[in-house]
Amino acid sequence: MPKTTEFLSALEANGYDFFAGVPCSLLKGVIRRFDEEPRWGYVSAVREDSALGIAAGASMAGRKSAVFMQNSGLGVCLNAIVSLNVIYEIPSLIVVSWRGKDGIDAPEHLIMGEIMTSYFDGITLGDMKGLPWEILDPDDVAGSVANITKKIDERRVPGALIVAKGILDASS
Amino acid sequence: MAALDDRPTVVCNGMIGREVFTARDRKESFYMIGSMGLGLSIGIGVALTQPDKEVLCIDGDGNVLMGSGVLASAGALGLKNLHHVVLDNEAHGSTGGQKTIASTIRLEKIAAASGYAYAERVEPENLAAALPGFFEQAGPAMLLVKVEPGNVKGIGRVTHTPIEITERFSTAVKGS
Numbered sequence: 001m002p003k004t005t006e007f008l009s010a011l012e013a014n015g016y017d018f019f020a021g022v023p024c025s026l027l028k029g030v031i032r033r034f035d036e037e038p039r040w041g042y043v044s045a046v047r048e049d050s051a052l053g054i055a056a057g058a059s060m061a062g063r064k065s066a067v068f069m070q071n072s073g074l075g076v077c078l079n080a081i082v083s084l085n086v087i088y089e090i091p092s093l094i095v096v097s098w099r100g101k102d103g104i105d106a107p108e109h110l111i112m113g114e115i116m117t118s119y120f121d122g123i124t125l126g127d128m129k130g131l132p133w134e135i136l137d138p139d140d141v142a143g144s145v146a147n148i149t150k151k152i153d154e155r156r157v158p159g160a161l162i163v164a165k166g167i168l169d170a171s172s
Numbered sequence: 173m174a175a176l177d178d179r180p181t182v183v184c185n186g187m188i189g190r191e192v193f194t195a196r197d198r199k200e201s202f203y204m205i206g207s208m209g210l211g212l213s214i215g216i217g218v219a220l221t222q223p224d225k226e227v228l229c230i231d232g233d234g235n236v237l238m239g240s241g242v243l244a245s246a247g248a249l250g251l252k253n254l255h256h257v258v259l260d261n262e263a264h265g266s267t268g269g270q271k272t273i274a275s276t277i278r279l280e281k282i283a284a285a286s287g288y289a290y291a292e293r294v295e296p297e298n299l300a301a302a303l304p305g306f307f308e309q310a311g312p313a314m315l316l317v318k319v320e321p322g323n324v325k326g327i328g329r330v331t332h333t334p335i336e337i338t339e340r341f342s343t344a345v346k347g348s
Contacts, residue, residue, distance in 0.1 A: 018217075018221065020217075041220075043216075043220065043245075043249070045213075045245060046241035046242060046244060046245055047241060047242075049207075049209075049210060049213075050210065050213040050239065050241070050242050050245065051213075052210075052213075053207065053210035053211075053212075053213025053214045053216075053217065053242075054213045054214070054216050054217040054220070054245075055217060056210075056213075056214055056217060057182070057213065057214040057215060057216060057217020057218040057219075057220075057221070058217035058218070058220060058221045059217070060202070060214075060217075060218065060338060060341055060342040060345060061180075061217065061218045061221035061222045061342070061345045061346060062221060062222075062342075062345070062346045063221050065217075079206065079207055079208075080207050080210060082206075083205070083206025083207045084204075084206060084207035084210060084214075087205075087206065087334045087335075088334040088335065088337065088338045089334075089335050089338055090338060
């Protein structure tokens with residue numbers, strides 16, 4: 001049962017008003033809605049770290065940003081996260097798909113799928129023990145978005161909402 | 173530097189940020205100290221969000237080459253309020269002056285092919301005269317300045333913390 005409409009409502013309810021990213025098949029319901037509904041102002045970025053950079057500019061200029069990507073994009077984004085978002089305290093919600101979950105996927109997704117949560121846990125500096133992450137609960141979409149948003153707002157760091165298959169794949 | 177007035181300005185990492193900071197520090201300047209290649213992306217985000225403000229990115233050839241796909245984003249978005257000055261010394265200044273590949277390609281032509289409304293090259297002695305006209309151009313607009321490699325001896329680092337840079341830049345950009 002797709003939850004895209006519910007998810008988009010939760011983003012709005014939590015104040016998100018700037019969206020950028022690079023698509024993933026697991027997120028294609030959301031991206032389709034962005035493409036069909038210009039009011040979202042979704043920016044189709046050329047790379048995932050560029051999406052984070054664009055969102056950082058928007059955040060500093062007054063918006064609350066969410067960035068969409070496949071988890072393969074996390075590999076591209078590590079430097080942007082640590083040397084832009086974290087040290088400058090420019091938060092963003094990172095909505096990231098979970099390809100390679102449970103070791104079942106095409107070979108190129110297996111390693112990132114396996115290290116998914118430890119990627120965020122591993123971003124540490126002194127008292128900062130990892131970045132916040134939350135796995136999107138299909139039975140409580142609003143709660144998941146609210147939980148990660150609260151952590152992002154409190155800590156002024158980027159945080160991840162991890163999206164497994166079958167939740168945001170369709171546009172309804 | 174007087175030409176910058178109060179326009180929000182994203183300054184790339186490396187020696188360029190340190191030189192801009194030393195020449196004239198201003199709260200409208202966002203000095204990058206990491207995330208090489210992302211200055212133009214940040215400028216795009218500011219320009220999209222504040223369409224009534226003229227946004228400037230000051231970049232280097234190494235940064236543009238690293239993030240060259242983003243030239244196409246600026247072009248595709250058609251950001252009229254985005255100006256992009258590239259100081260091209262054909263070298264990575266802060267890591268020892270190693271050569272980039274900028275001597276063999278024309279970055280301003282890549283910008284033009286990427287949808288920039290204006291993209292020209294200027295010699296450094298003509299820069300001051302060219303700037304007012306450049307800022308009159310609708311963006312996205314690039315002015316590439318061929319400069320000599322080499323760093324200003326004893327140049328300081330940006331003394332503000334990254335968080336301070338964010339706070340004052342954000343306040344300046346959001347203000348009327």
